[in-house]
Amino acid sequence: MEEYKVNVGGRIFHFSVDSLTRDSPNLLTEHLLSVSESQDENEIFFDRDPEVFEFIAKHLRGYNIFPLIKENLPVGWNLYNFIQCLTQDACFFKLKGLFTSIRPFYYFIESPTAIDIFSREEKMVFNLQKVDPTKLHIENDDIMHVVQGKHIKAEFFAGNLVWDLISDNNWEFKFINNWDNVMVKRISKEILPQADPNVEYYAGESGGAFFSIDDIEMNGNDVYEHTVERSFPLQQTNRPFSCVRIWLKKLVFSLRIPNDPDKPLIIVPVWGIGLTQIYHKSLKYAKFF
Template identity: 85%
Template structure:
């Protein structure tokens, strides 16, 4: 039986052709099995600890749900899930990517799914958050202080996402209760906050999306959608941008310690559609 070697970060993994084609087509089959690039060994500068779980997936093992006790030494569950998702996209393993999502995003009960381990953080429906008790002692929302900001993760839906450029993102929450919660959180952490704000600044930080049924990471969204979207010019927003309606979004709310800085929405995962708005949000035309 012919074997193929994959060198990941200096560690050698051996696969049969059945292993390589289990979740194909993928980057491994593209390089190892194509006629033009046929070779017995290939190197990827990725993390071998993460790839070890990918290798188990290709060999037919069920690796879910992931639990902290089964991870390589030194990894926390949150970072490992993010890296595994990134590498599923890097190696174009669509089966693995879609297997990750049901366990860690959008279940009937986020607390029951335990999206990340409870001692680290739990993702909750944004509309169930009490803005006035958003602190680390709260049983429902665990916060993590990281350097210059506080971070809390939630999921919600029905969001307008404007991509002004490939690295300039803005979000507007269409659910009125979401808007109320955001304004209360903003007011709670910075009493001088402008309560008339509609759009919140966004940043890309390892985000992954399904936009128009195309899987992509956050850095690819603008390039993939800008040519498919008509230029949008809004009242009091004198610039063109790509507009996307997000049906679902898992996001991290960053609250800077500096009271003069705004809240920041950092998306993690979402489903959306490119669309055009004409004059108002009431009339929507989808591609």
């Protein structure tokens, strides 16, 4: 049986053809199975973390690596950072099947509860239009929900949002569906009695969210970098306030209370899918690419 060696950060992993092609096409098959016979290359080196790749190797050999729990991680890793690195390496090695397994599709079910496949932590995932704001409260600056006396993090999903990326650290969200907008205002008013009922845009926060923008999978922190070039044509018209606008078909998010009580709630995205637009605020101009 043909054997292939993958050197990751100085550690050798041995694979059969069946393992390499289990989640293919991928970067490994591109380098190891696409070379000419005269090259006779059965080994390749990648400067990546071998502890993270160990889980990728298990995935390629057909093992179910989920749910990920802290007790099963290499020593010194916390769960959040490991998931982030595993996601980055799933993209680096072009392992679409692994990336799909990581993405929390279960957030979009109608059930009010969901189990986090990464940590087994139960959390409430609400359809925003079915929220009862009076049953929500704040703990540690996040919206929480009480179930049988236990505080559980509440996350929400909604559709049809406008997401303006004014810069790499200045984001704004707007709900297109009027009832979604009403529900966010009710939540805001319940938690911040002085909240301005006329607020239309809600500040956004970057972080470890997963997005599929224009059918390209990316981490939340990378969205602006990957889409900013789309606003260049407007910037060159010498008109101010051009930015990248994304129409989000779906978004899972949590809500955070800002330090300044005069500001609206902050949307902390978790996962979403959407399409890029360019947008010129001064002209109220939007165009799909």
